[in-house]
Amino acid sequence: MRLPIVLVALSITCSGPAFSENKPKRIEEVLVTANKRSQSISSIAGAVSAIDKAMLEETGAADLSEYLTLSAGVNFSSSTPGLSVVTIRGVSSDTFPGQAQTAVGIYYDDIPLTDPAAPMVVPDIDSFDADRVEILRGPQGALYGSASMGGAVNYIPIAPNPEEVDFAAQLIATDRTNSSVSYSRKVMLNVPLISDKLALRAVAHETETQGYIDNIGTGEEQANDVTTRGGRIALSWDINPGMMLKLHGLQQTIAVEDSGYVDERLDDLKKETTQPEPTDTELSVAGIRYEHSLDEHGDVVFVGSYQEKSSFLSVDGATALGIQDTGLGIILEQGGTVEGYSAEVRYISPPDDTFEYLLGLSYANRDEDFYVILDSAELAEISESIVALANQLGITLPSTLTAATTLFRQSVLIDAPEEAAFFEGSWQFVDNLRLVAGGRYYNNRIDSEVVGQGLLFLTDGSTEFYEQRSNSAEGFNPKVSLSWEPTDDILAYSLYSRGYRLGGPNLVPNNAIFNTKSNYEPDEVKNYEVGVKSFWFDDRLSIDIAAFYIDWRDMQLVTADDKGTFKYLDNAGDAEIKGVELSLVLAPLDFLNTRSTITWLDARLAEDYDPQNGRPPAQAGDRLPGSPEWSLSNTINLNWYSHKWQPSLTLVHRYEGESPSNLSFQDIKKGDYHLLDLRASLTFEKFSISFFGKNLEDKRGVTASNNYAGTTGTILSHKYITPPRSYGVQLDYKFAP
Template sequence: MAISKTVSRQRPSELFQWSVLAAGIAIGFCAKAQAPATEAVQLDRVEVTSGKRKQLQSEVAGTVTALSGAKLEQLGVQDAEDLFKLSPGVQFNKGNADGALYSIRGIGTNTVSDNVIFGQASTGIYIEDVPFTDPYVYISSPDVAPFDLERVEILRGPQGALYGSASLGGAVRYLFAKPDMKQTHFSVLTGFSSVSGGGTGNTLNAMANVPLSEGVAALRVVLTHRSDPGYVDNLGTGRKDVNTGRSDSVRVILALKPTPALDVTAMYVRQRSRQDGDAGVAPDPDQLKLNAPTDNVVKSNFDLGSVQANWDLGGLRLTSLTGYQTKQRDQNSDLSYFLVPDYTLYSGDGPYPDVHSSTSVERRHSNSFTQELRLAPVTAGDLSWLVGAFHQKARFYRSQTVLIPGANDPVNYPDDIYFDTVRLGTATENSVFGDLDWKVTPKWSVGAGARFFHTQVQFQRSNFGSPFTPFADSEKGTTPKLSTRYQFSPEVAAYATASRGYRYGGINTIGSIPYKSDSLWNYEAGLRLRPSRELSLDLSVFTLDWKNIQVSTSNDQGFVIISNVARARSNGLEATLAWRPLADFSLNGSLAYTDAKIKAGFVSANGRDVDAGTSLPGVAKLQGTLDGRYTFAGPAGSDATASAVLQHVGARRAQLDADMRLPAYTTVDLRLAFAWTKWEVTAYVQNLADSRGQSSAAVNYSTYQNPGAVNYVEWYPIRPRTIGMSLRYDY
């Protein structure tokens, strides 16, 4: 069935959802009006390390969202889908297990990772500053278990000066809670959930912190298990809830401080994920169903080890960060929609009446070694500076075999193999970087930074067991950054920044055509207002100028081609509000307006015209989140907390070279928790009105009877209404 309609409808339930939250906020205000007046409470002073040194969030000349682990737990965040709704200007584009793509400020050309076979993603992901974004062959985007996190920092705008490649639109940093050398801690968090029209899930998380020698050594061990309830049924195989997923992880952190001048943190993380069916639905995005003769199977794993040492040398601090990681994502996918039954029209072979299905067997593996050295003053004065060097070498392997069982053609398709390829190689980056911030006067500071990089890609390709063909490419460049900040008064500050980001270039495996790195400039100005100690408002405006974009589109045979074509510009406004008028009531809001469009048209690899003015995919013009929290005296001597999260995501384009729209959606999450000294019981409902929002969509093209036309769309829905309970114990 050909699908070419545009989906952009509004749902009556959205009005109901907005009304629910408005009513909840009104109830909260009424409750406060009836309660005895208490003294207003100052907002928390949030400390971040986005500049690779400690700073107050309010003093950063740029836009950083810092979400503490405590807040994530209060709001019931369990995975990336929950996490990224809390930051303005960040779009979470869903996929199968560990296959999500993130875009920040609209910078991205795909919403589904299955369309990103080669090339680097546009958002950098870091775990304790070890880069996790694949430099050349896309392996995965691991969904890091959020339990026992110190915080997550989301840096908006390119971060090329300090963080290197990939962070074109921005970067995400996961920071784990560190061992406590003074006290023993133990926590257990368990729960269950049920999803509307689907199955049930459960979680079991545990943390143990043990001082090995007070003030000298401590160990922190974290175990997590999450079983996600499925809600997609496959009519073709007769299986229900095929997208049921499981994720298990272990995290071990050892902290040592043998002398006052030296501290060492060693970490090991292992996470295993599995999904035994497709998370996408087709052809109707409103029905949680698909009809495929085989089920997808995704197994995704990663291991990460790192050692960070900080050594104080007479007023200077030398930091060494060594990291090693392995990633593996094996996926068996149904390709029947693409090759059955009319692939014979393309191949010229056949007919093959016994062929009723087609499958793709992919194996993606990588390992990466990174080393970073930094030198900076121990105590920042009027002149704060940082210099460093970075090395990364990543080895990658990717194979794909496409099968058409039942062909029984030993000449054209021996062993029923339609396509077979192996690609392996290395990607290397070496760079030096520096950053400084000069406080010219007590109120005015200026900053500058830059990174000089040299990237290399070498790989080999073999098709159908042929001898390997080698390819190689390399590039050099510089990514500068400039900033200034002025504190007009304790209540008003302003900043402006200009920064450049880049990502790897490489070589197409089809046609052996090289493509260059793409880069963009971000120009941003912001205003921070603190009219009172319980209220803050941050405003920022930006424009990003993106040139020589690496655009991934499929040719008439379905192979992905990356080309440096077109220009794009993203203009926007972001606002965040924090209000804590009383100790037991707080309200946080964020709003992002993003207008990201192609500025120069081009022709995609399959011959479709993409005109100037076309919106970049996956980015909503309007996106906002509002969360409120109210504490009160609960039953049986408990402290009770009621919280709500409202999220609205506007309509988006699904793919750059297809006129497919993802409709706007709105969700409401509610939680009620009762806490005692050591115990906490929580009940919650997510997506209260059961909105059928679509996070992303994979679009495929007909290459036979109607070249260039959309012949299949697979939609990735947001999680339906989910209810659950959890129990926590802390010692």
């Protein structure tokens, strides 16, 4: 690894304390709710990051790829917007969204947004008007349930303020290499409806990002335009002292005109497909939160939600089906919907220096409909493509193909109820020694119907396929930590925690044509961790370090059938992950602060895995996808907030080391790139202006890769890259009495 330019090393508000807005003289702590109760980060026996509003504005980080990568232990495999992969502590089996439940839970104000199987949408919530983003590193199965094996991310918006009117507006213009000018418009309004009682807060945003990749097959330049629209609204009512009711909602759509990968066989920023490959995703969430203080007897909190998600993806089917060598055009469509609700109620004991505890119940039920379609009705002009594919699969076709002939139409209907009871107790049994123990009893079930139709199901003369399947899991996820505070400024801890992910049905049937597996089983991780959090030099320096070992059992792995044509999920055995995370914050002068993170990972298969389908086996010792040996982030901020115009200058550096993109394609890598961003700002009372540059060295870092094996043994890799160098200007207006 090439160590970065000496940018002072080190840390980020994440994982340690944070700088409060407009008060740079000392490192001040951030309160978080990572353990379902309000605590300072430095008092938690575990690795928690908090990227607060001040830091989001200081760095200009607007989306997941920008703000999550400022935290230790986090890697982001950016592909199609709304369908990317978040990896924490190397718990990843692919860098491209697959059929499995994600390994990192995504939450919006404590509402789980994770799907039971294939991620329909990976929420990428704009940071405008965010209070903070909490990142919990390491398995969170005890308090957060399934899909949090690597960790969890909780996006916390600013709550409505019943005391005063507040308004903010933002306009951003960005010019990027090989692109046109992009625009982003955002606005927030906070209105007290009843003074000190009832308030409404609303946010709306729209970002039009012009493309920078030319599709020479369709003749479209700058083809990968992306339009993101969305909003949030919250109504908060302080009913009585100690009683609060909040109703809130989130809505966001992302439309991609053409998938933004490059073909390395072509010139810079080029791809070639016969048709555009658009993607549309939509997320809608309605939530309710009720908090009731029982005075000296504690608090009761209820969080409920209803959500809908949908996605549509069209891809170059010849490549996806492994017959790109024929040069024929086939369109493959996939997508679906998720509809569901969740409810959680918890009792939080009153704060106590000796003993405090948390009890909770949760229930969720989500219905998912996932489909893949390939119809000859859409292929009437290219019947030779159907013949080529049939020959590849060894299928004898009918003598006549008509426009009504179905080639492939497959769907999986999933019903996934999940119920759990959890608890956590904290006991200071000796001065400066605290034991925290808890766990989660869970009972999950996935009932599914797999429905298929078409010539590709042709076995024993039948073109129909129907099968009912069921997967269930029941168990207990413990969490135990022991912490020691020798002084008010030092906390040392040890931690054991576990996490799990649901099993489920494979989309592709298991028959003579496909040779796959009907179901894949749950997997789980066990985490062993030690760490130290500390403040030094009158709170001018904070140092956090954590070392961990993760034992991953029955890992879910994306593989392919014996012809390399259709992908499915299998359990690949075990993996081991060792790592160290270091975070530092340094404020040596009133006008200077620096933050850095360094992560070292050794994430590898613990045993060989042979899918027995003709693909090369993965070997024990192979590095896990999306888990580079080294990752770093560095931020330097110079600010003169006491000056009339409050000038500030911020430099951000990120580095991601090299890692494989997929276990089946170890030689195709992602990462091994540095990114440099620079931002300068001035404030004139209610107005501010910022000038910025991103990816100043114009790097083409590979952020994700989707790989295919062709009929002649050739490998084609669709590589997603860091957006080219861009420059822009941002105008902000803020009104508050």
